[in-house]
Amino acid sequence: MTRVEDRLDATFTALADPTRRAIVARLATGDATVNDLAEPFDMTLPAISKHLKVLERCGLITRSRRAQFRPCHLEREALDAAVDWIEESRRIWTERFDKLDVHLRDIQRGSSSRQKGNDQ
């Protein structure tokens, strides 16, 4: 459990950088070489490579050892784990606040004389 959280932590740290998020978003549409990735971001190859290393270290992407241009591949499972955690957290707060909304209406209605709860 701690291992998963450590991994998630590294993933979130990696994703905290806007350039790396953009790289991940690009790779979500398909594999790409360093050259492919450098172009739209207007960055040098070494700068892109540095970001790729961070993404590789946390397991978000892998790079082929064989192919000449070593295309980068997004590891969907690693990304999904991060996205799932985020979605789960958002779901909990959404549902919690849905209930709070109802609760606030109830207690305010109660204090303004329009009592409910006379069913049976």
Added chain:
Amino acid sequence: MSEHTTESELNFTRVFAAPRELVFRCMIEPEHLTHFWGPTGVSTPRENIKVEAHPGGAFETVLVNDADGSEYAMRATYVEIVEHERIVWIDPDSGMTTTSTFVDLGEAGTEIHIRQTNVPEPMRGPEAQAGFLTSLDRFASYVVTISGGSER
């Protein structure tokens, strides 16, 4: 390793049609928390909610799954409490810090802003945040939009 000073955070905002003092009390008084703290299908029994509303005090709840009765204990420690304005607690296990900010919108009610960060001691200045801390939750929905169309 200097890039590890960057930080990830999640943000949630919601507006409630109620005065700020009341919304604030709901987030810190057990008799209110028991009504809404568990998400859908999950209860939070009043007797198992512990609130010591001061820095260093405990904030503990036991979430009970309505379907199978399974329980999950949540233990946090209050870091800061500013009456009607802000509540901060930290989960000592994960180091995740949750900050609830209450904004008085007058006629429109009260806005709660929840910010969750993984960093125990928030040591960044406001200007540092403004620049690069785009929220991960927006990124998540974006990635799902562009790549997850086939699942679901």
